[in-house]
Amino acid sequence: MLRRWRLAILSALCGVLIAAAKVNDGSSWGAVILLLAFLGLAVALSPGVFPRPERAADALRDGRPVVYWRPGCPFCLRLRARLGPEAARLHWVDIWQDPEGAAAVRAITGGDETVPTVVIAGEGFVNPDPSWLRDRIAAVS
Structure with missing residues (x-):
């Protein structure tokens, strides 16, 4: 903690x-x-500053996009700030709290724990542009 x-x-x-x-x-x-x-x-x-973190297993259930992040990450902070209210429409998984989330990130990034990593419809994206992600969130909804 x-x-x-x-x-x-x-x-x-x-x-x-x-x-x-x-x-x-x-x-x-x-x-x-x-x-x-x-x-x-x-x-x-x-x-x-981030929405309440969830467990990876719970976040993957309803099909909404999942953001894997960790505290202190400036890129995660930039993503969260630029998404604004749209951030509430995503699941946020803190990889320091959830070993399953950290394992999912390592699987997507080839062994690194690079965050933010976003999963949309089963496809992973590492450090996506916030405006691109905002457009994808609108398309999924």
Whole structure:
């Protein structure tokens, strides 16, 4: 569980330490700005930004597209942000929580755990363009 939050906690901790150094130097506004920036980064890197993760076995049941992701992945974050509300129409499987999901990604990518990996109608796509995926979601629905 801690592994999923590691980058978010590290970002927040760095922000606090740098802000404390700025306050020591007498720059309280600089400290506030840096602290907010690092806390924003911590939120962006946290697993809380993504929809509730599902198990791979459950996600494959209804035929909706499945996105395999992991916390801290900038490409996963970009995909999630660019999909916007459309992201709720997908199943999201955290490969760090679900060994079956990690195995599925390795099978698609030839042994790597490259994410995001999207499965639509049984076909896998590694790090797809968000606009392309949005079009495919509309076509499936």
